[in-house]
Amino acid sequence: MDIRVAGENALIVYLARQASPGTLSKIRQLIRALEAACPLEIVDLNPGYHSLVVVYDNRRTSFARLRNTIRSLEPAGGDTVGAGNRVRLPVYYAPESGPDLERIARRHGLGVDEVARIHSGRPYLVYAMGFAPGFVYLGEVDPRIATPRHKTPRLKVPPGAVAIADAQTAVYPCESPGGWNLVGRCPVTLFDPANSQPARCAVGDEVSFYPIDREQYLAMGGTL
Amino acid sequence: MSRSGLAVLKPGPLTLIQDLGRTGHFRHGITVGGPADRLSFLWANRLCGNRANTAALEIAIGGVELEAGDHCQIALAGGDGSISINGRPKANWCSHNLNPGDILAVGLLQQGLRIYLAVRGGFQVAETFGSAATVVREGLGGLTGEALQKGHFLPAPPSRHEPTFFLPPGKRPGILPLSHLMLVPGWQYRDLPRALRRDFFHRPFRLSRDTDRMGARLEGDPLAGRGGIAETMLSEGLVAGAVQIPPDGLPIVMMADHQTMGGYPKIGTVISRDLWRLSQSRPGTEVTFAPVSSVRARRMARQVIREFESTRPDRA
Numbered sequence: 074m075d076i077r078v079a080g081e082n083a084l085i086v087y088l089a090r091q092a093s094p095g096t097l098s099k100i101r102q103l104i105r106a107l108e109a110a111c112p113l114e115i116v117d118l119n120p121g122y123h124s125l126v127v128v129y130d131n132r133r134t135s136f137a138r139l140r141n142t143i144r145s146l147e148p149a150g151g152d153t154v155g156a157g158n159r160v161r162l163p164v165y166y167a168p169e170s171g172p173d174l175e176r177i178a179r180r181h182g183l184g185v186d187e188v189a190r191i192h193s194g195r196p197y198l199v200y201a202m203g204f205a206p207g208f209v210y211l212g213e214v215d216p217r218i219a220t221p222r223h224k225t226p227r228l229k230v231p232p233g234a235v236a237i238a239d240a241q242t243a244v245y246p247c248e249s250p251g252g253w254n255l256v257g258r259c260p261v262t263l264f265d266p267a268n269s270q271p272a273r274c275a276v277g278d279e280v281s282f283y284p285i286d287r288e289q290y291l292a293m294g295g296t297l
Numbered sequence: 298m299s300r301s302g303l304a305v306l307k308p309g310p311l312t313l314i315q316d317l318g319r320t321g322h323f324r325h326g327i328t329v330g331g332p333a334d335r336l337s338f339l340w341a342n343r344l345c346g347n348r349a350n351t352a353a354l355e356i357a358i359g360g361v362e363l364e365a366g367d368h369c370q371i372a373l374a375g376g377d378g379s380i381s382i383n384g385r386p387k388a389n390w391c392s393h394n395l396n397p398g399d400i401l402a403v404g405l406l407q408q409g410l411r412i413y414l415a416v417r418g419g420f421q422v423a424e425t426f427g428s429a430a431t432v433v434r435e436g437l438g439g440l441t442g443e444a445l446q447k448g449h450f451l452p453a454p455p456s457r458h459e460p461t462f463f464l465p466p467g468k469r470p471g472i473l474p475l476s477h478l479m480l481v482p483g484w485q486y487r488d489l490p491r492a493l494r495r496d497f498f499h500r501p502f503r504l505s506r507d508t509d510r511m512g513a514r515l516e517g518d519p520l521a522g523r524g525g526i527a528e529t530m531l532s533e534g535l536v537a538g539a540v541q542i543p544p545d546g547l548p549i550v551m552m553a554d555h556q557t558m559g560g561y562p563k564i565g566t567v568i569s570r571d572l573w574r575l576s577q578s579r580p581g582t583e584v585t586f587a588p589v590s591s592v593r594a595r596r597m598a599r600q601v602i603r604e605f606e607s608t609r610p611d612r613a
Contacts (some may be wrong), residue, residue, distance in 0.1 A: 077486075078482070078483035078566075080536055080538055080539065080565075081481055081568050082595070085484060085533065116320055117322075119323035119535070119558070120324055120534065121531060121534050122532055124533045126323070126533065126534030128320075128323075128536060131598055135592075135595060201532060202326045203323070203326040203534070204558055205434075205435065206326045206327045206435050207326055208326050210532070247436070266426070271426070272325045275324075276324060
């Protein structure tokens with residue numbers, strides 16, 4: 074574990090060199106352990122792919138003290154926290170909902186249907202959440218369809234857009250700019266501030282996609 | 298009978314309802330938000346007898362007119378511009394009693410970029426995730442998740458003839474001038490090449506026009522040679538004050554509405570006091586960075602709050 078200063082009241086813990094299911098499990102263990110050990114000192118926790126930012130109350134603790142606490146809590150690894158929820162999301166894969174489907178298909182010498190089949194063919198882990206409320210970073214995408222970001226991001230990506238960037242995939246919860254490759258749209262609302270559980274997914278959850286057709290997409294409240 | 302609160306006659310270019318923001322929601326991708334200049338915000342609330350975390354207005358640039366629906370007390374603190382009630386000039390860093398129908402006007406700010414307007418008892422606004430703070434990008438907080446619009450009504454409890462308070466110039470926190478930003482080296486600091494680190498602390502930058510509540514962009518001579526770190530970095534959490542070095546070599550300082558994650562290398566984090574002052578600085582302002590240890594930075598942060606708590610305003 075590498076623990077570094079991240080400001081007058083924040084530090085960052087690097088739990089591994091790479092993102093992996095094992096790293097994710099360690100991050101989740103450390104979050105639980107910290108919440109139990111020092112609930113008053115911790116202001117916020119911000120997990121990344123292989124790291125955890127800890128924002129703390131300056132009046133209750135200091136970098137040196139919290140670093141010692143975290144070292145004593147070092148997670149052993151192995152998933153003692155238990156797996157997250159399983160979430161299944163419908164996706165309408167088509168050029169009209171996924172304007173980059175053909176680009177990806179051409180790049181890899183596949184048919185559009187094959188891209189959709191490969192994308193929905195495996196479950197993904199939620200590695201991180203951020204950028205925008207409810208935006209989940211999912212991995213790993215099959216190398217047969219992994220595609221780098223656009224050089225110039227689109228100014229508008231519609232809500233529900235399902236996208237690929239290298240080995241990551243994600244669903245845009247709300248309209249925003251974005252440089253990822255769009256393969257389809259999901260009609261399910263992923264982030265609703267009015268809900269007691271505003272975000273549909275959490276870090277550590279397993280997300281899988283299943284294809285739906287145009288009619289089903291529209292019937293489920295999807296828009297085009 | 299008129300409603301208690303303030304009617305928005307002129308909203309100004311960017312007037313936002315703010316409280317101390319949403320903490321504890323980084324892991325859902327929800328940013329903190331809150332006042333860009335927290336110290337001025339705290340003073341506005343304190344001058345009209347409110348607790349620290351009370352919803353108030355952050356007025357950027359100025360140009361705001363509000364009409365009182367009932368008796369109420371307001372207080373102003375922060376950047377300086379002409380303030381008037383029914384056309385009569387009034388003091389900044391001061392609380393004032395309003396009668397029904399009174400028109401409070403805040404002109405264009407001459408100094409600083411943001412002024413805070415609190416009302417005794419606080420604006421009564423619904424909270425999302427425990428906060429009324431407006432983050433326009435996320436569509437959260439305020440009346441509608443947006444900046445104030447003409448015709449909005451800001452409900453607030455009535456109050457009559459309460460004593461008013463004034464913070465004389467000698468007791469006010471300095472918001473200007475700003476030359477040095479103190480920065481706690483951290484994050485990828487050790488991984489960045491020595492030459493870049495040296496240049497960073499020796500080079501003046503200018504605050505860009507493309508600065509907003511999300512990030513302060515700096516212009517100037519770009520920092521060259523980020524080294525191999527940039528290519529292998531994985532996205533990680535951000536905090537307010539963190540300074541990213543993107544591919545173009547021009548630093549970006551994360552402000553109150555910063556995105557919760559980022560994948561650019563970071564050289565360190567600006568201390569809160571200087572971040573608040575930076576948010577009061579205009580585009581073109583020259584900015585340099587000076588390193589400070591985390592131990593000293595923590596001491597200074599606690600000192601700023603102690604000073605705020607121990608300073609007593611005068612009776613107006």
